[in-house]
Amino acid sequence: MRVKVIADKCEGHNRCCALAPEIFDVDDYGTATAMNDGNVPLELEAKAKLAVENCPEYAIEYVKD
């Protein structure tokens, strides 16, 4: 699984970081990025899905390779 944060949509709610700190980080202005190029290890897939489903801006997407 791979995910990415659409920077234009992200408004810094920090839900992704709270639910999946292993995957997401935020900068000083709250804008999130997916670490490790968005690659999600198998054991964290459920957490990544939670982040996607809780982002109030619909800013996190799955990347299809």
Place this chain on the structure above:
Amino acid sequence: MTETPPVDDWATDFDLFDDSYRKDPGPVWKELRETCPIAHTERWGGSWLPTKYEDIQAFVRMVPELSSRNPLVVSQPKEEQEFDPVLAEYGNSAPPITSDPPDHIPMRRMILPLFTHKAVAKHSAFVETMCHELIDGFIEKGSCDAALDYAVYIPAKTIAHIIGVDAHRVDEFIGWVRGVIELNAGDADERNKYNRILRQFFGELVTERKANPKDDMISSLLAQEINGAPVSKKAVVGMCNLMLVAGIDTTWSSIGSALLHFATHPDHRRRLANEPELMPSAMEEMLRVYSPVTMAREVTEEVQTGGVTFKPGDKVLMNFPAANRDPAVFDNPDEVDLDREKNRHIAFGIGSHRCAGSNLARLEMETALRVWFERIPEFECSNPDAVIWSGGQVRGPRHLPFTFPAQ
């Protein structure tokens, strides 16, 4: 508050301050969402009330047609503000909440770094100690007013600590904030009085810090630049004012509503007491179901949407609380589900004005509930009929008579 006649038709004549609506607005939203879904009223200066999640997601993004320059649910008359000497000297805006492009983002970026989750984590020991001290004050009695003895002090003392203002004055701050946004919807003079007191207080403090900078938040805000020019004193007064006004009634309401929910739902209370790991999802569910904050936008260009036309000058309410009960987005939206996993609620707003203090609010709420449950796992509301709800801009319980085993 001024008395208003009862409502016959919520679609054309809604009243945000109606008693039963303040107590439980869910049924009204449900009916409007199914039949209307954007209601209108002439009461309180006139406004539109959307009820669907999808509509509110769209409206917050209609910038600049829907402007933030007047985000109060009940507006203040403009003339009075223009001729007020205090407001003329110290300003009457509250950036970034009253800002539109192009000023909004630079103003917002001045305060965002102060409230990232990492930055607010530095205050967690302060909040935790305070919660314990408040509980120490009433735990031996076996009763308290959970709104006035506990919930209200948590955001008030925290923000006073962060801004760097005298902690002994928190009771005054609380009075001023309530005077501006909660108690005087129908009395412009009273509201203006408290607005003036707040402006004067921060105006003097900011002038003092400008002359003698200290190692505190006001001094560091004053040292910043916007587009190469030093930030104005008025802007910093407005920001400090906003942090007090935006942080106190709101967080107080969320903590109070959650405590009331657990006091009146013993099955949920027992679950959270026995399974503290439920806290993150339980807290988000409380924020969803008891969302406290409704904001307003002023129409600057005609907008046609969903069968209605917003005309320039109209007020459109950002009804985040109703959006959070929309069955199109939430399964069984009127039910509290402490395990709810998919919870895209918008209690902190959405879009470019997303609550800049949301990380701090969550830290305060989480700490307030966790410490309460650790110290007082068994509690009930001794008189649910005596609970008073504020309404309008911020909805929350203002009097919570609780009893528990004395310790």
